[in-house]
Structures are given as C-alpha cells and as structure tokens.
Amino acid sequence: MGPPKGALTGREVFLRCDRPVMKRESATRFSVSLPPSLLKQLDQMTREKSYDNRSLAIADMIRAHLVEHRQSFGEDEIAGTITLVYDHHKMHVQETLTDIQHDHHDLIVSALHVHLDHHNCLEVLVVRGKAARIKKIADELIAAKGVKHGKLTVTTTGKDLPT
Secondary structure, three states, rough: OOOOOOOOOOEEEEOOOOOOOOEEEEEOEEEEEEEEEHHHHHHHHHHHHOOOOHHHHHHHHHHHHHHHHOOOOOEEEEEEEEEEEEEOOOOOOOHHHHHHHHOOOEEEEEEEEEEOOOOOEEEEEEEEEHHHHHHHOOOOOHHOOEHHHHHHEEOOOOOOOOO
C-alpha cells in the first residue's frame, strides 16, 4: 500500500490544514522532516483512522499532546472521567465514596453506577474544574478503602483548542 491519495512521498513533508481551524484563523504551512520508516507508519495510521490527509492526523496528535500537557497545570480548567471499580459488600466503601462526592459536588457533573456482578460495582463520574482539584478528588476516591481499581481520564473542555 502506498501513501494516501495526494500525499507527498519525499523525506520533507509539507503540512496543510484543509478545513478552517477557527473563525478568521487561516492555516499555516510548515515542514517536518521524517525518516522514511516513520512517514510510512504515519501514512498507515492516517489510512487506518480514516483521516482525509496527514494534516488532519497530525493536528489531532498535536491537540492530544496539548491536552495531556495542560492537565499538569493546576489552574487550567479540564473535563474528564473518574472510573472506579469496587466491592459494594466492603464495609463503608459506598458511604465513603458518596461522602467524598458530596464534598466535591461542584466538580461532579454526572455519575453513572453499574452493577457488574453480585459483588462488584462500576462507577463513572464525569468531572469538570481546575486540574489540581480534579486530580485531588480522583486521588482521594481511588485511594478509598475498598476500591479495587480507579482511573482518572482527562480531556479538554474544548474552549482553548481550535478545531
């Protein structure tokens, strides 16, 4: 399989954004030099993920890294999910988790509770707020006695990223 239709095949790749990024913001063309093997992998991923072109694929990768980078700054507003798996038969685990959630009701947008089996529950909390506060509540919930597994997944609110 060759590169996507219309793709450049040399070592020097010129990137172009084919769709408007933001109102009144034009695309900027810049060049990236890649080893041929990396370019081949990029083209394969571009096809597999059904991107129209390399520029869109690379723009999404840049956005993903910006979101990840910004989550480490405590004052930036982020959104995300806190996913918890716990045995609801463990003493006080539900009470503890509920108390923590009520203490941070301003950060929790929504909650989903699923009974996985007779003992185990899955809880997914949708959160939004300052990165440092989101990280703090996630750490507190995940560390609660009786929680078997927990994970914070962070994304952007979208306000600070162009499309």
